[in-house]
Amino acid sequence: MLKFDIKKRDGLARVGVIHTPHGDIETPAFVGAATRATVKALTMKEMHELGSQAILANTYHLVLRPSPELIEKAGGLAKFSSWHKPTFTDSGGFQIFSLPNVKISEQGVKFKSHIDGRNFEMTPESSMQAQWQIGTDIHMAFDHLAKSESREDMEAAMRRTHQWLDRCVVEHKRLEKKAKTEQYLYAVVQGGTFNDLRAESAEYCASKDVDGFGIGGVFTADGMDEMLKTVNSILPENKPRHLLGMGQEPIDLFIGAEYGCDTFDCVGPTRMARNGSLYTLDGRINIKNAKYTNDFTPLMEDCDCECCQNYTRAYLHHLFKTDEITAKVLASIHNEHFIVHTVDKIRASLLDSTFKNYKVEFLSRYYH
């Protein structure tokens, strides 16, 4: 069983430590999105230095390339990628369901590789097997994503996710018995925007022998707080909860932490960075805008990342306008640092009971 210690509680919010074979994660924490076993534009050393505690890779992408077998041969994701800290994998469900022409059945999902059209099939069992081979510390159950936001589709997706969860648990246990390493399984809560479905899903997941929970299919919207309140009031307190895919907008992190989520992952920070949209305490700015041509101030005051400590907005603007690779590197360092540290500060503020103030202060300035 994955060890999770809670140090402090404040309503549904909690500060804790997830103990994994590759080290501890102080929570709440932002987990970097390393979809293809790399955080785009960044080296693992840079990720480490900017303060990242964990990364999340994607089973779908790694099944296509280079294959779970190869990563297993390399000694697992941590060794393969030289990230010697905790690792997560997403099951691949989310990606597969976003592909065209997927054939979904009780058994699993048939799809074509977006790279070369090869036929693949992924089932709850094969996702578990792949994640064990990839060798991450924490695996997500293979879930089913609704094809629309309608109640009918959401409910169908949730039921399928629950059926598949049972199979994921069985397969996980089977693989666990013959494994040399310890790896853990999170169930995934579905239910869309319907709180009764969310409650049902949370209850179902809570009843299973899993190590933690992913909360999937969440979008920023009014009602996210209510939804999380519903779900996290039901999920057992002593197991960690991961809010899947959320973290591009700081408000999501505040709400997520406030209502009991422990970890987050999101492609937003690095994608925004590559596209020139950079976080500051006063909101995101587009560094490519002409007004930064002569701005010789740091991207953000009071930021101790490598980018802000050494370079100006004018320089970043120049790197982006000339399409230099370094533009994306420095921007990614900053954005990833910004989000990681925002969550770090949320954790610190929960510990010293200043969360409410920090939240109001941060959000009122950020969203001016």
Add this chain to the structure above:
RNA sequence: GCUGGAAUCGUCUAGUGGCAAUGACAAGAGACUGUAAAUCUCUCGCCUUCGGGCUUCGUAGGUUCGAGUCCUACUUCCAGCA
């Protein structure tokens, strides 16, 4: 000096009688949430009450209902020959 060829939006470029005029780049702005995303979208002669109006394809004339496109002269550039 002679003989050819060429001059089109910031740049390169399409266009051989119906054209505010092609494409790319540049420029300006926007989007992005479990990454088919170093991607995508919009604007890009001037004005507009969004119907349209006005002025444009080296310069000046001409032919034609109509000219970026045809003719003449001039200017500049390129190539070849002197």
